[in-house]
Each structure stands twice: as C-alpha cells, then as structure tokens.
Amino acid sequence: MDVDEYDRTYAVAVEEAETAHLAQGLGADGPDEELxxxxxxxxxxxxxxxxxxxxxxxxxxxxxxxxxxxxTVLGDTGDDPVVRRAALGALAESSFRVVDFxxxxxxxxxxxxxxxxxxxxxxxxxxxxxxxxxxxxxxxxLLLDGLRDPKKALVAARRALQMVGHDLHAEHYDxxxxxxxxxxxxxxxxxxxxxxxxxxxxxxxxxxIVQDASQDTEARSTSAIALSSLAPEEFASIxxxxxxxxxxxxxxxxxxxxxxxxxxxxxxxxxxxxxxxDTPTAKSAELTRAAHQxxxxxxxxxx
Amino acid sequence: MAITVELSVNxxxxxxxxxxxxxxAPATLRVLDADGAAAxxxxxxxxxxxxxxxxVFRLERKDASLDQLDLDLAVHxxxxxxxxxxxxxxxxxxxxxxxxxxxxxxxxxxxxGSFPMMVRIRKDANQLGTAERDRxxxxxxxxxxxxxGIFQSFRNIHRDSTSPEAHGRHGFxxxxxxxxxxxxxxxxxxxxxxxxxxxxxDRPAPQLFTPDFLGATxxxxxxxxxxxxxxxxxxxxxxQLGIARRPLFDTQNSPAHDDNGQGVLTEVQTVALGxxxxxxxxxxxxxxxxxxxxxxxxxxxxxxxxxxxPLFFLLHCNVDRLWAIWQRRRGRFDTQSPLTYRFQGSxxxxxxxxxxxxxxxxxxxxxxxxxxxRPPTAPRTPFPDAPATTASxxxxxxVRSMIDFQGHADVxxxxxxxxxxxPFEAPxx
Numbered sequence: 001m002d003v004d005e006y007d008r009t010y011a012v013a014v015e016e017a018e019t020a021h022l023a024q025g026l027g028a029d030g031p032d033e034e035l036x037x038x039x040x041x042x043x044x045x046x047x048x049x050x051x052x053x054x055x056x057x058x059x060x061x062x063x064x065x066x067x068x069x070x071x072t073v074l075g076d077t078g079d080d081p082v083v084r085r086a087a088l089g090a091l092a093e094s095s096f097r098v099v100d101f102x103x104x105x106x107x108x109x110x111x112x113x114x115x116x117x118x119x120x121x122x123x124x125x126x127x128x129x130x131x132x133x134x135x136x137x138x139x140x141x142l143l144l145d146g147l148r149d150p151k152k153a154l155v156a157a158r159r160a161l162q163m164v165g166h167d168l169h170a171e172h173y174d175x176x177x178x179x180x181x182x183x184x185x186x187x188x189x190x191x192x193x194x195x196x197x198x199x200x201x202x203x204x205x206x207x208x209i210v211q212d213a214s215q216d217t218e219a220r221s222t223s224a225i226a227l228s229s230l231a232p233e234e235f236a237s238i239x240x241x242x243x244x245x246x247x248x249x250x251x252x253x254x255x256x257x258x259x260x261x262x263x264x265x266x267x268x269x270x271x272x273x274x275x276x277x278d279t280p281t282a283k284s285a286e287l288t289r290a291a292h293q294x295x296x297x298x299x300x301x302x303x
Numbered sequence: 304m305a306i307t308v309e310l311s312v313n314x315x316x317x318x319x320x321x322x323x324x325x326x327x328a329p330a331t332l333r334v335l336d337a338d339g340a341a342a343x344x345x346x347x348x349x350x351x352x353x354x355x356x357x358x359v360f361r362l363e364r365k366d367a368s369l370d371q372l373d374l375d376l377a378v379h380x381x382x383x384x385x386x387x388x389x390x391x392x393x394x395x396x397x398x399x400x401x402x403x404x405x406x407x408x409x410x411x412x413x414x415x416g417s418f419p420m421m422v423r424i425r426k427d428a429n430q431l432g433t434a435e436r437d438r439x440x441x442x443x444x445x446x447x448x449x450x451x452g453i454f455q456s457f458r459n460i461h462r463d464s465t466s467p468e469a470h471g472r473h474g475f476x477x478x479x480x481x482x483x484x485x486x487x488x489x490x491x492x493x494x495x496x497x498x499x500x501x502x503x504x505d506r507p508a509p510q511l512f513t514p515d516f517l518g519a520t521x522x523x524x525x526x527x528x529x530x531x532x533x534x535x536x537x538x539x540x541x542x543q544l545g546i547a548r549r550p551l552f553d554t555q556n557s558p559a560h561d562d563n564g565q566g567v568l569t570e571v572q573t574v575a576l577g578x579x580x581x582x583x584x585x586x587x588x589x590x591x592x593x594x595x596x597x598x599x600x601x602x603x604x605x606x607x608x609x610x611x612x613p614l615f616f617l618l619h620c621n622v623d624r625l626w627a628i629w630q631r632r633r634g635r636f637d638t639q640s641p642l643t644y645r646f647q648g649s650x651x652x653x654x655x656x657x658x659x660x661x662x663x664x665x666x667x668x669x670x671x672x673x674x675x676x677r678p679p680t681a682p683r684t685p686f687p688d689a690p691a692t693t694a695s696x697x698x699x700x701x702v703r704s705m706i707d708f709q710g711h712a713d714v715x716x717x718x719x720x721x722x723x724x725x726p727f728e729a730p731x732x
Contacts, residue, residue, distance in 0.1 A: 003391055007730040010571075014632060017575035054565055059586045082563070089561040089597065096593035097585070098463070098606055099471025099657075122562065126600070133605040134463075162525040162547050162601075166608070187523045194526065197544035225537050226544060229449045254531035262444040262534040264451045290532035297441055 031056055031063050039069055039087075042079050050086045057090035061100040067091070071104065075111040081120040088115075088126055113138055117154060125155050132163035140167055147175065161191045173199045180205070190218050197226035206230065211238060213248065221255040228263040236260065236268055243272060246281045254290035261290075261297040270298050306344060307336040308376065308405055310418045312387060319691035321403075321420040322495065323388050324721030326709040327364050328692070331382035332374060332405065343375040345408035346415060348385070356401030356422035357393035361386040364714065368728075373408050389422030391726045396432050397421075398496035421496060425487075425624070426723045428500035428516070428617055429508040436516055439500060442493040443613055444534030446486075450542060456682040457486055458540050460668050461610035465678045467657060468667045470606065473580065473646055474660035475588050476626045477705035479619050481666055481686065481696070484718060486616055488687040498720065501620035504559040504595040505569045512554035517614055518546060525549040525601060540611040548612055549600035559591075559598035567591035567598070573625045574632055581645045583629055592622050624722045627708065631725055636711040638662060638703045662703045670699045693719040 038044060038052040053070070060066040073079055073087040091108060095101045101108075115127035116139055131139035143160045146153030153160065161179075164172065176199075179192040193209070196202045206223040209215050215223075224242075228235040239256035242248050257276070260268040269275075273291035276283070283291075311331045313320035334344060349371040350357045360372035364386050374383045387403065395401050399419030406414050431439070447454040461469065461482070469478040487499045502508060511517050518527025518535065527546045529536040538546055551562040560566035568576075568591045577583045595618050602608035609615045630636060635643040650658035658676060659666055668681035685698035695716050696704035709727055710717030721727070 003726045003728050006724075006726070010632070011730070013571040014575050017569070017571040050563060057565065057590070059589055061589060062585060086563045086565065089563050089565050092561070092597040092604065093565075093589055093593035096596055096606060097471050097588050098466045101471075126562075129600050130605065133602065133608050158523050159525060162549075165543060165547060166602070168543065191524050191526070194524075194544050197539070198542035221531065221536075222544070225449075228537075229451075229539065229544075251531045255536060258532050258534055259537055262441065262448075262537055264448050286531050289530075293437065293441065293532060293534075297445075 031060075031066050036066070036069055039073065039083075042076070046080050046082050049080070049083045053083070053086040053090055057093060060090060061094040061097045064103070067094060067101070067104045070094075071107055071111055075114060077114075077118060081118075081123060084115075084120070085122055085126075088123065092126075092130065109134070109136070112136075116142060121155070125159060128155060129163055129166075132166040135167040140164065144172070144175070147179075157185075157188050158191055161188065161195065165195050168195060168198065170199070173201065177202065177205070186216050186219070190216070190222055193219055193222045193226070197222070197229065200230055203227065203230045203234075207234060207238065210242070210252075217249050217251055220249075220252050224252065224256055225259055225263075228259045232264060235263075240268060240272060243276060246279055250284035250287040254284070254287045257287075257290040257294045261294040268298075273298075305336075305413070306334065306338045306340065306407075306415050308346070308416045309333050309335050310403060310405075310416065311382065312420070313692045315691055317691060318419070319495065321399075321418065322423045322692055322719075323358070323420065324422065324424055324719070325389055325391055325725070325727040326717050326719075326721055327361055327368075327386035327388045327727065329384070330387045331384050332376060333380050333382040334376045334378055335380065337378035340378050343377055345373060345375050347406050347408045348372045348374060348387075349404050349406065350390075351402050351404055351417070354400070355397070356395030356420070357390040358401055358403055358420065358422065359388050359390045361388075387420075388727065389424065389721075391728075393422065394424040394426065394723060395422040395496075396435055423496065423498055424721050424723050425498045425620060426500050427503050429503065429506070429510045431500050431510070431516075435496075435500075438494050439490070439497050440516070440534050442490045442497045444537060445493055446489055447538060447540070449537050450539035453489065455540065457482075458610045459680075459682045461606070461615075463607040465667070466606050467676075468659050468678065470588070472657050472660035473584050473644065474657075474664075474666070474702055476584055476623070477644075477702045478659070478666055480623050480626070480705045480708070480718075481669065481700050483616065483620050483623055484696075484720065485669070485683060485686060487720065488689050491689070492687070499620045500617055501624050501722070502595075502614065502617035503570075503621055504567050504591060504598070504618065506558055507554070507556050509555040511617075512550065517617070518548065520550055520554060522549070535613065538613070546612050546614075547601035548603055548614065551598055551600065559595050561594070561598055565594065567594045570625060570628065574629045576629075578633055579642045579645070580635060583626075587622070587625065591625070592618075595621075624725065627722055627725045630706075632730060634729065636707045636709070638706050638712065644702065644706060660702065663701060665699045665701050666705075689719055693717055695719075 035052045035056050056066050070087040070091050074084050112127045112131050115123050118124045128139050143164050146160050176192045176196050183189045206227040209223040210220050242256050243253050273294035276291045313328050359368035398421050401420045401422045403418045403420050405416040446452050490497045514530040518529050521528040527548045552560045576586050597604050603612040644662050646656045646661040649661050649663040655661050667677045668683045669686040671681045671684040686700050707716040708718040
C-alpha cells in the first residue's frame with residue numbers, strides 16, 4: 001500500500017467531515033436553543049424531534065440543560081414513544097461518561113423505574129434491562145413476578161430470564177429448576193439451564209441431561225459445558241465417551257471436544273481428536289474443526 | 304564450512320524478539336563464522352518471495368524504508384545495526400511467515416540465513432483470516448478458562464466502582480489503551496502470534512457477528528449463539544455461562560446504531576472532532592464510544608458489566624485505533640505539548656484534574672495504589688512486560704507512557720503494537 005496515496009485520500013475525507021461538523025452545529029460551544037425547543041415541543045413532528053435529539057445528544061453530557069430535557073421527554077408518558085426512545089438512547093450513551101453524568105444518575109434511575117411499566121414495550125424492555133444491569137431490586141422483583149405469574153409479565157419470558165440473569169442469586173435456582181422441569185418451550189428451558197450453570201446443586205441434573213440422547217441437543221450441550229465447570233472429572237469421563245460415540249450428535253461431540261480442550265478440567269487423552277478423525281464414518285465440518293482445534297490446543301508447549 | 308550469521312531483533316537473539324509492526328525495531332546482524340573471509344562481508348537483507356508478511360529495512364530509524372538493505376559485516380563479529388519493520392499493508396497471517404532473508408550481496412550469491420519473523424499487527428476483525436481468528440478465540444477462551452482464569456481480573460477492573468479511574472476525564476483514552484495492551488500481552492503469553500483485533504463499528508461487520516467468531520444474534524434468548532467448535536461457547540463470567548448480547552442494529556448490513564437509528568460517528572467524523580486532545584476526548588467518549596456500547600442490549604451496554612463481553616475489547620481496540628489515527632493526522636505524539644495532552648502535570652500540580660488523569664500520574668490498577676481516592680483493590684498489577692519486544696511502558700504505566708505508542712518523539716516509548724491502517728510514517732503535508 002502506498003502511504004502517500006492513503007494519506008491524500010484520507011486528508012480529503014477529514015476535511016469534508018470537518019466542514020460537515022460545522023454545518024451541523026456539532027462543533028458549536030453549547031446547545032442550540034432552537035434545537036432544544038424543537039425537542040421540547042410535544043406537538044411537533046416525530047421525525048423532526050428525533051432529528052433534533054440526534055443533534056443535541058452530541059456531547060450532551062457537557063450541558064446539564066440538555067440532559068434535563070432528555071430526562072423530561074423520557075419520563076413524559078403522554079409524549080410520543082418514538083421521541084422518548086430517542087431520548088433514552090441519547091441518555092444511555094451519555095451515561096457512559098459516568099463522572100459528568102453522575103449528577104443526573106439518581107433522576108435517571110427514578111425515571112427508568114417509572115418507564116419499566118410503560119405502555120410502550122420497547123421502552124419497557126430497555127428500561128428494565130438498564131435497571132437489571134444495575135442490579136436494581138425493583139426491576140428484579142417485576143421480572144421475577146412476571147416469571148412466576150405470566151399475567152404479571154411485562155416482557156416475554158425469555159427476555160425476562162435474560163435480564164434476571166444479570167443479578168442471579170441462589171434464591172432464584174428453585175424457580176429455574178421448576179422451569180426446566182415444567183416448561184414445554186425448549187428455548188425457555190435451555191435459557192433456564194444456562195442460568196443454572198452456576199448452581200452446584202444442579203450438577204446431577206446436568207449429568208443426566210447430557211447423557212440422555214432423547215434430549216434436545218442444545219440442552220445437552222449447555223449441560224455438558226455447565227458440568228465441565230461444576231464437576232470437571234465427571235464431565236471428562238462422560239465427554240470422552242460422547243466424543244467417541246459415532247452414533248451421537250456431531251454438534252454435541254464437537255462441543256465436548258471444544259470444552260475438553262479449553263475448559264478447566266483434567267487433561268483429556270491427547271489422541272482423542274485423532275481417534276475421532278481416524279474413524280471412517282462421515283463427520284460434520286464442525287466436528288472436524290473441533291478435532292483439529294483440540295489437537296492444536298493440546299499439543300505440547302501450547303500455552 | 305559456510306558463513307554463518309546471527310540476527311538480533313528488539314535486543315535479543317531469541318525467537319521471541321522477532322515480532323515487528325510498522326514501527327521500526329532495532330536489529331543487528333553479525334558474523335559468527337566468517338569461513339576464512341578476511342574482508343568485510345557484504346550481505347543483502349530482504350524478503351522471501353511469495354505469500355506471507357513482508358519486511359522493510361532502514362539504516363536509521365527515520366530513513367525512508369527499503370525492501371532490501373545492503374550491510375557490510377565485520378568478519379570478527381562486530382554487530383551491524385539497522386532497523387526492521389513490516390511493510391505497510393503486508394502484515395503476516397501466521398507466525399514466522401515473514402522470514403528475514405540474508406544473502407551474499409555478490410551476484411547470485413548464496414543464502415546465508417533465513418530467520419522466521421512475524422509482522423504482527425492489530426487488524427480489522429471483519430477481515431481476519433480463519434486461522435488468525437481461531438488462534439485469537441482459543442487464546443481468549445484459555446485466558447477465561449470458563450471463568451476460572453485470569454480474565455476475571457480484567458473484568459473486575461472495569462466496574463461502576465472503578466469507573467472514575469477510566470472514564471469521564473482525559474485519561475479515558477490512555478487508560479483504555481493500557482487496558483487493551485494488558486490483555487493483548489496476556490494473550491501473547493499463550494500464543495505469540497495473537498493480536499487484539501478491532502471492531503470497526505462504523506461499518507457493517509458480517510464476518511464478526513457470526514457463530515464462528517463473536518457470536519450471532521439469538522433474538523429469542525438475547526444471548527450470543529456460538530458454533531460447537533467455537534471456544535467462546537464456554538464463555539463464563541461472574542459465574543454465569545454465556546454472553547447476554549442483543550444487537551439493536553442489523554449486524555450483517557449496517558454500522559452500529561441504537562434502535563432509533565442513532566448511529567456512531569464515522570471514522571473521519573471522529574478524526575475531525577478537533578485538532579487538540581481536549582477537543583477530541585470528551586465528545587469521542589460519548590460518540591462513537593458510548594453509542595457503540597449502547598447499540599446493543601445486554602452486558603456490553605453498561606459500564607459495570609461491559610467487560611464481561613469479549614466484544615468490549617474489540618470495541619475499545621477500535622476506540623484506541625481512532626485515537627491513533629487522530630494522533631498521526633494531527634502529529635500529536637509529543638507528550639510535552641498540551642495539544643497532545645492537556646493536563647501536563649501530576650494530580651498535585653496547580654490546575655490538575657482528577658488523580659489518574661494527569662500526564663505524570665500512574666494509572667490504577669497497575670500502580671497497585673489502593674488508598675482513597677483510588678479503589679481498595681488492584682486486581683491487575685503489575686503491568687505485564689514484554690521484554691522480547693519493548694521495555695515500555697514498565698510495570699506502573701503513567702498516562703504519559705501510553706501516548707507516544709510508536710516512539711516518534713521518544714524512541715523508548717514505543718509500546719509494541721500497530722494498527723493495520725495506521726502507518727509509522729508521518730503524513731505528507
């Protein structure tokens with residue numbers, strides 16, 4: 001590559017971008033009052049207001065008035081949900097400048113809590129997720145209530161499970177085991193299994209599922225990985241049998257090989273992958289990839 | 304007998320030193336056995352023909368780069384000095400695929416040596432080769448070791464409680480540069496050929512968000528899905544299996560944006576944010592940095608949990624690359640200039656900003672300072688060294704030590720990494 005040519009092309013692009021910044025007001029010293037007025041005008045056109053938010057969000061955290069306006073828009077349940085979503089996006093982005101955002105953090109959390117039960121599903125989901133990531137007890141209670149009683153659910157069960165997972169405690173494991181035992185939705189069941197992977201009391205459940213060929217492959221794979229961490233010795237023994245079982249699912253065999261190579265368990269047989277590759281039966285590309293990777297990873301001196 | 308020569312790169316004759324980027328690395332060549340020759344032996348340094356990384360040579364560090372270099376070697380073993388680097392645009396794809404060839408300068412003279420080297424460069428993750436990708440994933444998974452490895456210490460230093468060390472002030476960029484380099488060096492302890500790739504969030508990255516790489520979208524679970532042979536399938540942090548990540552944009556066809564279409568600034572828009580560091584760092588921390596984080600739901604969308612997702616490191620590698628591009632375009636490597644870094648003193652200097660964000664401050668956690676206002680623990684200490692390639696930044700990096708990463712103003716300051724599209728040479732005015 002010619003460095004000079006690269007630089008010439010780049011210089012033109014940067015110059016154009018600098019001009020564009022100025023044209024959009026992005027290089028201005030403070031918020032444009034007219035733009036703030038556009039955002040605040042609840043009777044305004046949706047697209048116009050969203051476009052205005054897109055402009056004032058730039059470096060918004062440097063200007064308390066902008067953040068306060070965005071909080072007002074987000075918290076106004078009577079306002080246009082599309083505009084409120086844009087305000088939430090701008091606030092989430094600004095919250096990454098945590099020191100400057102600090103003075104607004106309490107108000108932000110309070111408004112997120114109010115939005116957690118909003119009529120707009122998208123706003124509700126996003127607010128619940130931000131709160132769940134912050135380990136907010138109120139949000140956690142709403143999510144668990146919805147999982148226990150679907151009539152109270154604010155979001156779909158799988159979304160709720162994902163969010164509950166942001167702040168999982170031992171007291172939740174009974175609920176998760178109930179879901180594994182009773183749910184007829186395989187996706188929900190698999191999600192619950194994944195969250196149980198930290199639960200030592202579920203070790204036997206995982207050992208049973210991974211060895212049960214009638215179970216869903218994803219459930220068996222998740223169980224294999226969970227078991228490898230909870231009971232490495234037991235997993236290694238089960239996994240080696242699965243890997244060498246040509247009648248078992250290739251994806252599960254590949255998962256077991258990958259887990260043996262990269263997990264914390266005892267050293268597995270160095271020639272295990274070679275034995276898989278040496279068999280004359282057809283193998284999936286994924287199993288072959290896992291076998292070669294296993295060989296590389298287990299090679300002496302690697303790591 | 305035949306003439307034998309010995310190569311030293313980065314101050315060592317060990318193979319571990321033979322990793323270079325675009326930044327010239329000091330090297331020497333000397334005769335071990337002159338095979339009876341009495342006059343200096345003229346040799347030509349060059350590349351092997353065919354595929355693989357390619358090297359360039361300089362007699363002096365600031366010289367123009369050459370594809371071949373003639374050296375006169377003293378027969379009594381006195382080393383001849385030169386500089387070696389990768390040829391811009393010709394990085395390696397495998398360890399040792401850029402051998403430094405030493406030939407007699409006599410026409411059709413014999414080959415005197417072939418020394419495996421690697422042009423080791425941080426690359427666009429979306430363009431990474433399969434083997435490069437798999438080496439990276441394997442090293443990352445081993446570092447995590449299902450949540451029982453040292454990756455947890457990386458996760459632990461990027462929390463809400465430690466955030467003031469890393470965010471919201473000018474040290475945002477230097478701190479995260481150190482964070483990326485720390486992780487990369489740990490990966491390289493497992494596999495020397497690995498570098499940290501970057502997620503160029505202002506472009507679609509269809510090769511990155513796949514089951515074979517950083518995971519595909521599973522809209523049902525909101526958890527990234529992986530192929531059975533992808534070792535990230537085992538990813539576990541804080542005791543939990545999996546990576547909660549839900550893109551709000553079309554990862555196959557679109558640059559990053561949130562669910563309202565509010566997108567990241569492009570690379571050139573970012574570089575155009577300002578001509579001084581003070582003009583760049585604040586806005587950049589919001590957009591594209593914050594915007595890239597919040598273009599997903601899941602752990603990467605909040606400071607306290609973001610480092611649980613490996614994507615965090617590819618995202619921040621790109622943030623660092625944007626700073627590197629800006630530095631080169633604006634010539635901002637001289638740490639004594641307030642245009643390069645505004646807060647020139649230490650935290651006790653007049654007009655100082657928060658501790659950890661002044662030029663002369665050491666950075667937590669690598670400095671192991673655990674008294675207020677620093678956090679009470681320091682999970683990553685000391686900063687890992689890379690003695691085979693560079694002595695910088697030392698075990699207690701300062702803000703200053705993170706700035707001149709290619710050693711423009713201070714040759715000792717080079718940090719031993721380069722980006723595929725950030726040359727060493729200054730832009731031609």
